[in-house]
Amino acid sequence: MIRSLYAIDRLSTWVGKAFAWCILVLTFATVYEVVSRYVFNHPTAWAFDMSVQMYGALFMMAGAYTLSRNGHVRGDVIHRLLPTKWQAGVDLFLYIIFFFPGAIALVWYGADYAADSWGYRKYSWNSPAQIQIYFFKTLIPVAGAILFLQGISEVVRCVRCIRTGVWPERMAHVEETEIMLMNEAQDLHAIGQDDAANTLETRETQS
Numbered sequence: 001m002i003r004s005l006y007a008i009d010r011l012s013t014w015v016g017k018a019f020a021w022c023i024l025v026l027t028f029a030t031v032y033e034v035v036s037r038y039v040f041n042h043p044t045a046w047a048f049d050m051s052v053q054m055y056g057a058l059f060m061m062a063g064a065y066t067l068s069r070n071g072h073v074r075g076d077v078i079h080r081l082l083p084t085k086w087q088a089g090v091d092l093f094l095y096i097i098f099f100f101p102g103a104i105a106l107v108w109y110g111a112d113y114a115a116d117s118w119g120y121r122k123y124s125w126n127s128p129a130q131i132q133i134y135f136f137k138t139l140i141p142v143a144g145a146i147l148f149l150q151g152i153s154e155v156v157r158c159v160r161c162i163r164t165g166v167w168p169e170r171m172a173h174v175e176e177t178e179i180m181l182m183n184e185a186q187d188l189h190a191i192g193q194d195d196a197a198n199t200l201e202t203r204e205t206q207s
Contacts, residue, residue: 002168008153009068009171015146016065019058026054049131057136060143064150070170088161095158099151106144114138 033047066072079087117134161167 005153005156005168006171008149012064012068012146012150013171016062016068019061022054022058026051026058029054046131049133053131053133053136057139060139061146063143064146067147067150067154068170084167085162085165088158088167092155092158092162095151095155100148103144103148103151107141107148110137110140110144114141 029047029050033044033051036047037043079090082090114134114137117137121132121134157168
């Protein structure tokens with residue numbers, strides 16, 4: 001069972017990391033537009049649409065990855081005060097009542113929306129560049145399907161927690177840069193205190 005959870009987590013992580021590169025494309029388009037517009041007085045017709053599409057793709061496809069890392073916003077003020085089994089019970093209720101209907105709607109209606117867009121090769125009608133966007137519409141049902149899979153993984157975690165009283169461990173992952181820097185600062189601070197204590201002890205011994 002744990003292997004199945006990790007397999008879904010790995011899929012969500014891989015998709016999230018793959019679409020994280022959209023940030024670089026988004027940054028390039030924004031910088032290029034600013035330089036072209038305000039330095040060379042020659043604005044582009046495509047940068048705005050590309051920025052919107054890259055952000056939309058990243059937002060949609062990173063949802064399952066964020067869920068796998070337990071990173072979505074919740075009412076932590078109340079949730080963290082509950083016993084572990086109650087936390088799992090509340091999460092399970094919310095997944096069934098709210099999460100899965102939303103994910104199913106993304107897949108069901110998103111597939112129809114994407115099919116219509118492919119049918120007449122939809123493009124951005126309010127864009128001077130008339131960028132084709134039908135392939136980006138395909139990301140809606142795809143993101144919904146991956147979210148649904150990750151939701152199943154989270155439901156299994158909730159059920160196991162209700163039974164055992166302990167949350168199943170999540171797959172090891174690269175820590176965020178902020179956390180790494182905080183840990184390094186704490187380690188350096190501890191080393192500095194040890195060095196200061198050793199220096200003081202040495203001076204007292206010599207005196």
